[in-house]
Amino acid sequence: MFESYFQVVKIFCDVETFFITFVNITEKSFKMKYLLGLTLLLTANVLIAQQLPTAGFVVSDNALCVGECIDITNTSSDNGLSWSWTFTGASPSSYSGQNPGPVCFPTAGSITISLTVTNTFGSNSTSQTITVSDLPVVGATISDTTNGNYVVITDTTINMFQEAYLWAQGTPAGGVMTWYPSGVIGDAEVVANGDSLTVTPFYDTYYVVSYTNAGGCTATDTLLVQVNFNEVVSVPNSFSPNGDGSNDLLRVLTNVDGDNNFTNGFIEGGAIAEMDFRIYNHYGQLIFRTSDTREGWDGNFKGKPENPATFVYTLDYRLINGRSSSINGNVTLFR
Helix, strand or coil: CHHHCEEEEEEEECCCEEEEEEEECCHHHHHHHHHHCCEEEEECCCCCCCCCCCCCEEECCCEEECCCEECEEECCCCCCCEEEEEECCCECCEEECCCCCCEECCCCEEEEEEEEEEECCEEEEEEEEEEEECCCEEEEEEEEEECCEEEECCCCEEECCCCEEEEEEEECCCCEEEEEECCCHHHCEEECCCCEEEECCCCCEEEEEEEECCCCCEEEEEEEEEEECCCCEECCCEECCCCCCCCCCECCEECCCCCCCHHHCCCCCCCEEEEEEEEECCCCCEEEEECCCCCCECCEECCEECCCEEEEEEEEEEECCCCEEEEEEEEEECC
């Protein structure tokens, strides 16, 4: 009988009561609503609509290495009153609360994370499995060859231009071995596990080796190769910029190849990290200046050839091993 006079707009239920709120749509229904009151209250023996919580969570990563941690985000329904977490084999091993914070895994294996959410109507549970892989092991040494076999040597100091053989072994088998000269990722060199890497450093250099197993976990080791660095930095005392292809440029000379690769010819300037090379005429006027170790003076000033004469140079530089120095002197230009 009420359907023609009232429109149900809200239903609310809890453990003991069941409310239905109506809104009047006609004067007749308003009068009846006034007589009945704003709400119709039904109590006792009413079929109550119960709502259980829904448990849920997401993890920041589900494939980890020993010692790593994850963050957990609770995505359970918002009608929970208590939350109980268990982290088998993890740290912490359990937690009571809505958000457990970081969870870390000190041992390898399949780790189960479980969550139980409870409210006045009951409980709901869910779980996820995290795979934690063991860290591999890698060890690096400097070696030499004896009768065709690599043998470990204790001396890690070599002379300039001498080769060193870096050797590393990673376990378990099946991983990827990578060397990083001076720890620079861009210089990465991948070699077979148990193979050696031949290097010719011109100054003390750290070499980092990494070994990554099938589970994506990585171990590293570092090896220092020390070098008896004996630099030679000089400026010729004469040059002849006549275009014959011989001694046409005046530039700084060193004993270290610029790109550390002798197979493509010698490139000047390899021993110098930074420099300031200046040339003055006999009036004290600066006629040439460069900070590029591969650039030389061609005997011209403002696009015109200088007459044969004696000029003064100064050179301030910092070597690749970190040491700094300065030299100056005279140079004669011949035509």
